Amino acid sequence: MGFPEAATGAGTALLTDHYELTMLASALADGTADRPCVFEVFARRLPDGRRYGVVAGTGRVLDSIADFRFTDAELSQLEATAVVDDATLSWLADYSFQGNIDGYPEGELYFPGSPILTVAGSFGEAVVLETLILSILNHDSAIASAAARMSGAAHGRPIIEMGGRRTHEWAAVAAARAAYLAGFATTSNLEAGRRYGIPTRGTVAHAFMLLHDSEEEAFHAQVDKMGADTTLLVDTYDITKGIETAVRVAGTELGAIRIDSGDVGPLARKAREQLDALGAKDTRIVVSGDLDEHAIAALRAEPVDAYGVGTSVVTGSGAPTAGMVYKLVDVDGKPVAKRSAHKESRGGRKSVLRRHRDTGTAVEEVIWTAAAPSSQVPEQGPNDHELQIPLVRDGRTVNDLPTLDDARQRLRRALVSLPWEGLKLSHGEPAIPTVFV
Amino acid sequence: MGFPEAATGAGTALLTDHYELTMLASALADGTADRPCVFEVFARRLPDGRRYGVVAGTGRVLDSIADFRFTDAELSQLEATAVVDDATLSWLADYSFQGNIDGYPEGELYFPGSPILTVAGSFGEAVVLETLILSILNHDSAIASAAARMSGAAHGRPIIEMGGRRTHEWAAVAAARAAYLAGFATTSNLEAGRRYGIPTRGTVAHAFMLLHDSEEEAFHAQVDKMGADTTLLVDTYDITKGIETAVRVAGTELGAIRIDSGDVGPLARKAREQLDALGAKDTRIVVSGDLDEHAIAALRAEPVDAYGVGTSVVTGSGAPTAGMVYKLVDVDGKPVAKRSAHKESRGGRKSVLRRHRDTGTAVEEVIWTAAAPSSQVPEQGPNDHELQIPLVRDGRTVNDLPTLDDARQRLRRALVSLPWEGLKLSHGEPAIPTVFV
Numbered sequence: 124m125g126f127p128e129a130a131t132g133a134g135t136a137l138l139t140d141h142y143e144l145t146m147l148a149s150a151l152a153d154g155t156a157d158r159p160c161v162f163e164v165f166a167r168r169l170p171d172g173r174r175y176g177v178v179a180g181t182g183r184v185l186d187s188i189a190d191f192r193f194t195d196a197e198l199s200q201l202e203a204t205a206v207v208d209d210a211t212l213s214w215l216a217d218y219s220f221q222g223n224i225d226g227y228p229e230g231e232l233y234f235p236g237s238p239i240l241t242v243a244g245s246f247g248e249a250v251v252l253e254t255l256i257l258s259i260l261n262h263d264s265a266i267a268s269a270a271a272r273m274s275g276a277a278h279g280r281p282i283i284e285m286g287g288r289r290t291h292e293w294a295a296v297a298a299a300r301a302a303y304l305a306g307f308a309t310t311s312n313l314e315a316g317r318r319y320g321i322p323t324r325g326t327v328a329h330a331f332m333l334l335h336d337s338e339e340e341a342f343h344a345q346v347d348k349m350g351a352d353t354t355l356l357v358d359t360y361d362i363t364k365g366i367e368t369a370v371r372v373a374g375t376e377l378g379a380i381r382i383d384s385g386d387v388g389p390l391a392r393k394a395r396e397q398l399d400a401l402g403a404k405d406t407r408i409v410v411s412g413d414l415d416e417h418a419i420a421a422l423r424a425e426p427v428d429a430y431g432v433g434t435s436v437v438t439g440s441g442a443p444t445a446g447m448v449y450k451l452v453d454v455d456g457k458p459v460a461k462r463s464a465h466k467e468s469r470g471g472r473k474s475v476l477r478r479h480r481d482t483g484t485a486v487e488e489v490i491w492t493a494a495a496p497s498s499q500v501p502e503q504g505p506n507d508h509e510l511q512i513p514l515v516r517d518g519r520t521v522n523d524l525p526t527l528d529d530a531r532q533r534l535r536r537a538l539v540s541l542p543w544e545g546l547k548l549s550h551g552e553p554a555i556p557t558v559f560v
Numbered sequence: 561m562g563f564p565e566a567a568t569g570a571g572t573a574l575l576t577d578h579y580e581l582t583m584l585a586s587a588l589a590d591g592t593a594d595r596p597c598v599f600e601v602f603a604r605r606l607p608d609g610r611r612y613g614v615v616a617g618t619g620r621v622l623d624s625i626a627d628f629r630f631t632d633a634e635l636s637q638l639e640a641t642a643v644v645d646d647a648t649l650s651w652l653a654d655y656s657f658q659g660n661i662d663g664y665p666e667g668e669l670y671f672p673g674s675p676i677l678t679v680a681g682s683f684g685e686a687v688v689l690e691t692l693i694l695s696i697l698n699h700d701s702a703i704a705s706a707a708a709r710m711s712g713a714a715h716g717r718p719i720i721e722m723g724g725r726r727t728h729e730w731a732a733v734a735a736a737r738a739a740y741l742a743g744f745a746t747t748s749n750l751e752a753g754r755r756y757g758i759p760t761r762g763t764v765a766h767a768f769m770l771l772h773d774s775e776e777e778a779f780h781a782q783v784d785k786m787g788a789d790t791t792l793l794v795d796t797y798d799i800t801k802g803i804e805t806a807v808r809v810a811g812t813e814l815g816a817i818r819i820d821s822g823d824v825g826p827l828a829r830k831a832r833e834q835l836d837a838l839g840a841k842d843t844r845i846v847v848s849g850d851l852d853e854h855a856i857a858a859l860r861a862e863p864v865d866a867y868g869v870g871t872s873v874v875t876g877s878g879a880p881t882a883g884m885v886y887k888l889v890d891v892d893g894k895p896v897a898k899r900s901a902h903k904e905s906r907g908g909r910k911s912v913l914r915r916h917r918d919t920g921t922a923v924e925e926v927i928w929t930a931a932a933p934s935s936q937v938p939e940q941g942p943n944d945h946e947l948q949i950p951l952v953r954d955g956r957t958v959n960d961l962p963t964l965d966d967a968r969q970r971l972r973r974a975l976v977s978l979p980w981e982g983l984k985l986s987h988g989e990p991a992i993p994t995v996f997v
Contacts (some may be wrong), residue, residue: 137751138729140722142762149764149785155771162767163744185730200754246771251788253765254749257725264813278870285577288694289881292624292726293576295695312691313581314574317637325579328690329887332590333896334683348586359898438880444726444871451767459770461796 132425135187136197136215140254143204147247148211155182156214156247161453161472164240164260165225166233170442172550176233177303177534179270180263181226181240182527184256185520187222191255217335220248224515230304230530231510232537234488236557237428238473239447241511246454257446261445262294266301269440270365271534273432275546276420281308282364283324286437298437304530307432319527326381330358331351340522352378354409357394358385366394370401379428387412388425395426401419415440416548444524458494469559470494477555479506485540491560570884572624572635573652578643581767586686586960593651593684598890598909601663601677601697603670607705607879611985612978614708614971615664615676616738616908619964621693625636625657628692642688657685667741667967668947670701671925673994675910676884681893690886698884701854702876703738706853708971709877710869711743712983713857718745719764719867720761722848723874733858735874744869756964766820769796780807789815794831794971795822803831814846816865825862826848831872832863852877853985895931906996907931913993916943922977928997936997 134461150156193201193215201215222244232237240256242249273282284302285312299315309324310316316323327345330510335341342355351373357380370377380398382390387410398406410422411431419430443484448467451459458470471492478501479487488510490503503509513521525533538546545546545554587593608612630638630652638644638652651943659681670676677693679686695986710719721739724732737751746761747753766784772778779792787988788810794802794817796858807814817835822846836844847859848868856867887905888896895907909928915923925947926938940946950958962970975983982991 127833135729137754138724138732139750140724140762141746141753141760142764145762145786146768149768149781150771152785153781155781156769156973160771199782200750204753204760206760246767250765253767254725255729258727261726262728262731286885287575288578288691289698289883290695291699291728291731291734292572292692292695293730294699294881295575295691295726311577311579313576313578313637313643316578316641317574317634320654323578323641323643325577325582326581327579328687329898330683330687330690331586331889332900334587334595334597334891344590344592344689350590361899432651432879434883443875444878446726446871449725452771461766461770461800474853474935488994491908505828 128478134192134194134197135190135255136193137200138255138258140304143251144201144207144211144252144254147214148207150246151211152159157245158454159456160246160249160451162242162249162253163238163450163452163473164256164447164449165238166445166447169237169553170446173268173442174547174551174554175266176264176445177305178227178231178233178239178260178264178296179267179304179530180259181229181514182524183263183297184240184259185514185524187255188252188515189520191220191252191489193218214247218248218251219467219518220244220252220515221518222515223513223517225511226514227510228512228530228533229527230525230526230533230537232541234555234557235490236490236559238475238490238511240382241472245342245470257447257449261447262354263297263301264445264447265443266436266438267305268445270302270307271304271538272416272440272548273374273419273436275538276416276423277430278423278524280427280429282432283307283309284436285311286433287312289434290437293435299528302436304527305534306531321479326354326538327356329356329359332356338365339368339372342369346373346440349363351376354379354384356381356383358382362390362394363397364529366397367401369542370398370403370406375406377403377406381411383412386423387427389426391422393423400415404443414442416437420548444519458492474506476501476503476511478504479508479540481506483540484542485555487532487555489560490557490559495560501560562662564937571629571631571634572627572692573630574637574694576688580688581638581648583589583687584651585644588651594682595891597681597683597686597885597888597891599679599686599690600675601672601693601884601886602675603882603884605672605883606896606990607883608706609974610879611982611984611988611991612705613670613882614703614704614742615668615670615701616666616704616741616967617646617696617734618663618951620700620734621677622951622961624692624696625689625952626957627904628655628657628689630655636835649859651684651987655685655688657681657689657952658955659685659952660954661948662948663951664947665962665967666802667948667962667970667971667974668963670992671990671992672800673996674925675912675927676937678909690736694886700734701882701884702880703735703873704742706877706879707742707744707873707880708975708997709853709985710856710873712975713853713860713985714867714919717866718750719869719871720746721867722743723749723870723872724749725797726871727874732874739873741964742971743968747928761776763791764793766796767795769793773803776805776809779806783810787930788813791818793815793818793820795819799827799831800834803834806836807835807840807843812839812842812843814840816846816850816867818846819842819934820849825859828859828862828864857985871983895929912947913938913940914947915941916945916977918943920977921979922992924992925994926995926997932997938997
């Protein structure tokens with residue numbers, strides 16, 4: 124069916140990989156499912172050449188965990204397909220997460236190895252959350268990380284997210300949320316407006332222009348309905364004529380024109396001259412059409428007032444997933460780690476601080492475990508920030524968690540704290556090193 | 561909330577860009593909303609260097625359109641945020657699509673300009689579907705197009721899709737469907753099993769190995785529960801020791817081993833020798849870990865029995881969106897087209913045939929409109945295939961549409977029909993040219 128559970132009455136609990144339930148079944152059978160465990164979410168590396176990552180999706184993770192229940196709809200499917208045995212079905216029927224979760228708040232930066240989320244609970248209750256947690260964090264963080272680069276490149280000019288049509292229909296809603304978190308001004312996605320209160324914007328597409336017998340008629344129809352303070356799309360036929368007609372129809376009060384094709388830099392310059400000459404000095408220029416952070420940066424000197432960004436932001440601008448993993452690091456209070464080639468991981472529950480200079484510039488991410496010699500455990504100085512906050516206690520989401528707007532503010536502050544090289548768009552090393560004690 | 565509409569009672573109708581509704585409002589006001597229109601979905605080009613695209617998602621599009629209704633949940637949001645006026649709200653309250661849709665069936669190949677979906681209806685009823693239709697087709701076709709390359713590279717060896725954790729949680733379900741359509745054998749995603757009947761598979765992750773006090777105990781727990789015909793993960797510590805222990809615990813009846821790290825080619829060869837020497841001649845070797853179509857092709861000569869593929873398939877292996885657009889091509893029976901730089905499009909409702917040689921090899925995609933001189937309109941020869949089928953008539957989905965398994969078969973046949981260069985993984989031109997009459 125078109126949207127997830129209307130047709131089925133089911134929730135998030137089957138957004139899960141088969142092996143999580145077969146592991147659970149085996150662990151229930153041999154008594155290990157109750158062992159206290161700690162799982163950690165981290166990224167082994169940043170996407171190729173990126174300087175930082177942006178944590179996004181934590182709020183959606185917490186909501187999804189609260190909804191993670193095996194009702195009859197899920198249990199009957201698992202029974203019919205014999206994924207697990209009756210004992211496991213009973214266990215799942217009673218399931219609700221009762222453990223603790225700590226993590227980086229949304230909008231915080233992360234670097235290779237940063238312990239972004241720490242899930243503590245029995246093996247059984249924590250292992251079944253792997254896929255759902257990773258899906259949300261990997262997607263939303265990939266979008267936010269790309270969007271933050273675009274926001275930086277736009278240098279204060281507003282960006283509208285309009286990429287919903289280039290990604291899965293529900294991913295589009297989450298992408299609008301992540302882009303807004305990372306500084307975008309608005310979105311075209313109405314469901315993101317409803318669900319997250321993000322301001323939505325839009326006027327017309329080329330279809331509206333072609334629907335009418337002439338450009339002038341289309342402009343009249345739009346201005347009659349939306350007023351002169353609207354955005355007229357001037358590139359359906361000839362841009363120069365389009366601008367002339369637009370100002371004739373809407374007057375010099377015209378809100379904005381949009382250019383969605385061609386070499387938008389020179390076109391914007393020409394449009395600005397023309398608008399000024401026509402007396403429409405306050406009419407803004409909005410550009411769109413295959414813009415990414417590099418194209419936005421290249422337009423910095425041009426008379427552009429706002430950007431529309433679609434494909435590149437919803438696909439993570441070359442890095443569509445954040446590559447985070449969910450690894451068991453502690454069993455019964457003892458560190459565990461695999462020793463596979465190229466995928467070695469560090470056992471033990473991590474603690475973390477970000478160190479800063481007196482000036483506020485970030486210096487390094489320091490990570491340690493209980494196994495670290497006490498002489499090497501960093502003491503928290505006045506310029507060091509704790510990064511994890513409590514998110515869930517005994518299965519309940521803690522009160523007064525940061526909001527989406529808090530996350531926007533946090534990210535803005537965090538980006539200001541980076542060394543200047545860390546804000547470069549070009550490929551390079553992470554903005555600050557991760558130091559494992 | 562964690563999953564789309566449980567918390568809200570709302571459906572798919574706000575998976576829509578703001579401008580579709582403001583266009584609608586203006587068109588209702590000036591009387592153009594009722595004009596009979598034709599919109600077409602096509603891709604201007606294939607992703608960089610790809611030889612073909614695979615149509616996927618049409619079934620999901622039809623289900624979504626059937627669910628596309630503006631109920632109180634949507635209308636109150638639109639009213640509260642003043643997106644449209646009261647007249648438009650009333651129109652939306654009565655909305656259900658009453659037009660006709662034709663399109664390429666799922667599993668069909670497409671090329672630049674192929675008219676993948678043709679939506680005929682009033683401007684108002686057709687324009688509001690733009691985002692939903694494009695989101696689904698762009699996502700699902702991107703995944704299926706990548707997955708088809710992987711299936712080809714695997715040359716008959718089964719592939720399990722296990723990338724759900726690397727993409728948005730509901731995109732994961734659609735991705736599993738698209739990968740299955742494109743020849744993957746199974747998925748790890750339980751919701752895809754429930755929703756689409758796709759066979760699901762999975763055994764254990766490294767976490768299960770680390771949960772136990774030794775590799776041997778973990779293998780015992782797994783074999784006790786799942787039987788010897790399971791897949792043991794042998795690369796948590798030392799692969800050679802792991803295989804030795806695996807066969808000692810499970811016996812020579814062991815179903816399979818999985819290697820998820822390191823240089824899997826040489827490791828598979830060594831593992832095969834070791835398994836054979838231990839008498840486990842029928843034990844299969846499953847490899848996974850950052851595989852894409854090129855890595856799969858490079859393993860063709862190795863003793864690998866099955867592949868697990870994650871990140872690369874759910875992110876479209878470098879092409880995460882198909883780049884399809886939804887363009888107004890006909891108003892009141894007359895062709896319309898914009899003339900923007902670099903984005904010029906061809907007006908008029910398209911007809912299409914794919915021509916083949918007597919041998920069955922595809923030659924070209926021929927596309928024409930009613931404006932084409934009758935002398936140039938191709939006659940359908942015995943080797944020419946019609947590509948569009950009726951999907952919706954007067955708002956109702958037609959009966960007996962092809963199933964997901966039909967789509968699998970169709971794609972298999974279509975790939976066989978391509979000239980051999982068209983199946984190469986390397987960058988190149990589309991496998992067959994698109995000819996506009």
